[in-house]
Structures are given as C-alpha cells and as structure tokens.
Amino acid sequence: MTATLSRPAGLRPHPVLGHLPELRRDALGFLRHARAAYGDVFPIRFGRNEVLVVAEPAAAREVLVTKAASFRKGRGIQKMEPFLGTGLLTAEGETWRLHRRLMQPAFHRAALEGMAGDIVGAAAPLLARLEGAARSGEEVDVGSEMLHVALRAVAAVLFGTGLDDRELAVVERELPPLLDRTSARIRSLVEWDLPTPARRREQAAGEALDAIVDRIIRERRASGEGGGDLLGMLLAARDEDGGGGLTDAELRDEVMTLFLAGHETTATLLTFLLLSLSRHPEVRAEVQAEVRAALGDHTPTAADLRGLPLLNACIQETLRLYPPAWLVPRQATAPVTVAGVEVPEGGNVSVNIFLIQRHARFWPQPDAFRPERWLEGGRTPEAFLPFGAGARMCIGNHLALMEAGLIAALVLRDFDLEVPGGGPTGLVAGVTLKPDGAVRGQVRAASAVQE
Numbered sequence: 001m002t003a004t005l006s007r008p009a010g011l012r013p014h015p016v017l018g019h020l021p022e023l024r025r026d027a028l029g030f031l032r033h034a035r036a037a038y039g040d041v042f043p044i045r046f047g048r049n050e051v052l053v054v055a056e057p058a059a060a061r062e063v064l065v066t067k068a069a070s071f072r073k074g075r076g077i078q079k080m081e082p083f084l085g086t087g088l089l090t091a092e093g094e095t096w097r098l099h100r101r102l103m104q105p106a107f108h109r110a111a112l113e114g115m116a117g118d119i120v121g122a123a124a125p126l127l128a129r130l131e132g133a134a135r136s137g138e139e140v141d142v143g144s145e146m147l148h149v150a151l152r153a154v155a156a157v158l159f160g161t162g163l164d165d166r167e168l169a170v171v172e173r174e175l176p177p178l179l180d181r182t183s184a185r186i187r188s189l190v191e192w193d194l195p196t197p198a199r200r201r202e203q204a205a206g207e208a209l210d211a212i213v214d215r216i217i218r219e220r221r222a223s224g225e226g227g228g229d230l231l232g233m234l235l236a237a238r239d240e241d242g243g244g245g246l247t248d249a250e251l252r253d254e255v256m257t258l259f260l261a262g263h264e265t266t267a268t269l270l271t272f273l274l275l276s277l278s279r280h281p282e283v284r285a286e287v288q289a290e291v292r293a294a295l296g297d298h299t300p301t302a303a304d305l306r307g308l309p310l311l312n313a314c315i316q317e318t319l320r321l322y323p324p325a326w327l328v329p330r331q332a333t334a335p336v337t338v339a340g341v342e343v344p345e346g347g348n349v350s351v352n353i354f355l356i357q358r359h360a361r362f363w364p365q366p367d368a369f370r371p372e373r374w375l376e377g378g379r380t381p382e383a384f385l386p387f388g389a390g391a392r393m394c395i396g397n398h399l400a401l402m403e404a405g406l407i408a409a410l411v412l413r414d415f416d417l418e419v420p421g422g423g424p425t426g427l428v429a430g431v432t433l434k435p436d437g438a439v440r441g442q443v444r445a446a447s448a449v450q451e
C-alpha cells in the first residue's frame with residue numbers, strides 16, 4: 001500500500017508482527033488511540049500486511065457503495081470458506097449476484113412477518129428457564145441463554161418445525177465450536193492445515209451439520225411441499241431471467257451461512273441490550289411499561305413491534321454502541337483511492353463500524369447509552385451502519401430486528417433481569433464484538449416485581 005503516513009513512536013509496528021501484539025492485547029483501545037493520533041483513515045500492520053482502517057462515514061461509503069466494484073470481500077471472510085462453502089457471505093461476482101437475487105424476496109419484511117409465530121415459539125424454552133431461575137433464585141448466564149434462543153429462532157425461521165429435538169441438540173453442540181475455530185483461523189497469521197485432533201473434530205462437526213441439512217432438503221424436495229419457512233421459499237426461488245433455482249449443494253451452503261451469520265450476531269445484540277437496560281434501570285422500567293401496555297397478555301406479533309418506539313430506540317442504541325459485526329473487511333481488486341489515499345490492487349481496507357458509530361463528530365456523548373437520541377431526531381443515519389451498506393449489506397437485517405424485538409419484548413414483559421455489579425465493562429473484539437466476561441443475571445418474575 002502506498003499510504004505511508006508518519007507514525008508516532010508509540011504506534012510503530014513490530015517488524016514481523018506489525019501491530020498484532022497491540023491488536024491482540026486491546027484491539028479497540030489501540031484503534032481508538034490510533035485514530036486520535038492519525039485521523040479518520042489510517043494504515044495499521046497485521047503481520048506483514050498493511051490494512052487501511054476507515055473510521056469515517058464518507059470514506060466508508062466510498063468503499064461499500066460508490067467504489068464497491070473495486071473491492072471484494074476481505075481475507076478474513078475468505079477463511080470461512082472451508083466451513084461455509086460458497087454461501088452469500090463468501091461468494092463473489094456472478095454467483096453472489098444470482099444467489100442474492102434469488103434469496104432477496106424471502107428476506108423482505110412482509111415475507112418475514114408471517115414467521116413471527118415461529119420466533120415466539122422458539123423463545124418458549126428460554127421463558128421457561130427464566131421462570132425456573134426466578135423461582136429458584138439461581139443466576140442465569142445471559143450470553144449463553146441468548147445464543148440458545150437465537151439459534152432456535154434461526155432454526156425455526158429456516159425450517160419451521162423441520163428440526164427434531166435431537167437434531168437441534170446436535171446443532172447447539174456442534175455449531176459454536178466450529179465458529180470458534182473459524183474465528184481462530186481468521187485471527188491467526190499462519191495457516192496450519194495439519195490433521196490435528198482439533199482439525200478432525202472440526203471436520204466431524206461440519207459433517208454432522210451437513211447431514212442434518214441434507215436430510216431436510218432431501219425430504220422437502222421429495223415431499224414437494226414448500227412449507228411456510230425460509231427453506232421453502234429458497235427451494236421455490238427461481239431466477240426471473242428464466243434460469244433455474246439453487247441446487248441442493250448450493251442450498252446447503254446457503255443454509256449453513258444463514259445459521260452462522262444469523263445467530264451469534266443477534267445473540268450478542270440481545271445480550272448487550274439486556275446488559276445496558278440492567279445498567280439503566282430507569283430506562284428499563286419505561287421500556288417494560290411500554291411493552292406491558294402494548295402487549296397485555298397476548299402473544300406478540302410483528303405488527304406489535306411498530307407500537308414499541310422506546311424498545312426500538314433501545315435496540316438501535318445498542319446496535320450503535322455494540323455493533324456485533326464491528327468491522328467489514330475488503331480487498332481491492334484494482335487500484336483505487338479511499339479518502340484520497342491510494343490503495344493498490346490487493347490492498348486491504350477495513351471499514352470500522354465501531355469507530356464510526358462512536359465518532360464524536362456525529363454522535364454527542366458518543367460512549368453514552370442514550371436511547372432517547374433516536375426519538376428526538378438526534379440520530380445521524382450516515383454514521384450508523386450496523387448491517388453494513390451497499391449491495392452486500394446484511395440480507396438478514398429485518399429478520400434480526402424482528403427477532404431481537406420479539407424476544408426482548410417477551411423477556412421484558414414477563415421478567416425483571418438485573419446483572420449484579422453491572423457486569424463486565426470491557427469488550428472483546430473478535431469476529432463479533434462481545435462483553436469480556438460472562439454476563440450473569442438475576443431474574444425476578446414481573447408479577448413479583450409489580451407487587
């Protein structure tokens with residue numbers, strides 16, 4: 001990369017590792033410090049590779065929208081291919097365009113709203129466990145509960161009731177370690193492809209998941225029944241230009257991609273939401289009053305969510321402060337300039353959503369949880385991109401918001417969840433952004449709270 005900005009002595013990269021030691025120790029702290037020293041667009045070194053960090057909305061728009069044709073997905077995403085195959089996250093060019101066109105209609109808000117009942121159903125075991133915890137006084141691990149419920153919700157939306165309990169248990173057991181391995185592979189500089197026990201285990205987990213997805217696809221095709229779920233819509237999708245639909249192998253890759261892209265992101269959003277509301281009891285009380293007045297005892301629908309402005313504002317504010325997908329990597333496919341900086345072919349660029357959404361120029365009190373800013377017209381749309389931007393923006397954004405809204409409404413209506421001591425204050429910025437420790441919550445049933 002020809003971007004050779006002078007570096008203050010404290011930020012000089014290690015000759016081999018680059019800024020990796022600082023990034024491993026405290027990635028967000030280092031990046032904030034680097035922005036303060038270099039400005040909004042600055043290079044860092046990841047091993048021997050230079051990466052141009054983009055921490056400002058106009059430059060992010062150049063990368064993701066106006067000059068998107070000069071970029072492909074970054075190297076991190078490419079490292080997901082062994083597990084995901086060629087799904088929307090990893091595909092490029094014509095394959096990506098065709099699949100996105102085929103899949104887009106299934107993700108329209110109106111198409112998804114009919115699936116709200118599946119999401120509410122998927123939340124039933126969570127509510128039962130919270131009820132049990134409220135009775136016994138035992139603490140719950142909020143992060144792990146949210147992972148479970150988000151996984152069940154994605155499974156319900158994808159397959160309806162097509163996954164039996166045994167298969168769901170396999171998915172719950174096998175998917176998280178696969179994700180961890182994928183994250184480790186993305187973080188490591190050196191590619192080891194040795195047949196280690198961990199590697200063999202990863203392969204076995206992948207095969208177990210494939211077998212489940214293959215079974216469902218086979219049975220659906222054989223029965224000829226669509227089903228009102230996402231898989232049914234994807235099976236029925238046909239190219240408008242007279243082309244065919246997705247093959248079984250392509251469907252498998254897309255289903256695995258949706259599982260992967262759709263569950264941890266939504267789970268961390270819910271975890272940070274409940275954590276933030278626990279730290280702001282006055283906001284939580286207002287949200288609970290809003291939810292209880294709007295829902296009463298009835299099962300929430302997608303339409304109900306439109307009548308919950310404060311809950312929606314809290315979700316937006318959580319996505320702003322804690323964007324689960326906190327950076328979006330790209331690699332230049334041709335020489336291109338970003339904010340006037342020349343990026344050569346093959347150069348790496350990283351759009352840093354976290355830094356953009358906490359930029360003091362766009363957000364007064366950028367680090368404060370202030371949901372009211374969304375109700376007072378104080379929001380800055382160009383500096384808010386938790387789902388990315390441009391053609392490769394998240395296809396699951398409406399689904400994620402509906403899922404988070406429904407699950408949060410159910411939990412907040414029926415329970416009061418507090419994290420004693422305020423919970424972990426640091427953040428871990430891996431593939432997704434997470435709290436730097438377990439979030440343990442104390443639960444009380446709403447009826448007990450209101451007495």
Ligand code: HEM
Binds near residue numbers: 259325395396397
């Ligand atoms: C709060 C939850 C979520 C967040 C913050 C999030 C964030 C993102 C972001 C930032 C991207 C763009 C990546 C890039 O440009 O390189 C993306 C892409 C994607 N997301 Fe999400 N996502 C969420 C939930 C979901 C859900 C629920 C699904 C589906 C079940 C999903 C499926 C996808 C897919 C398939 C892509 C790739 C789209 C493409 O390249 O055409 N996401 N997501």
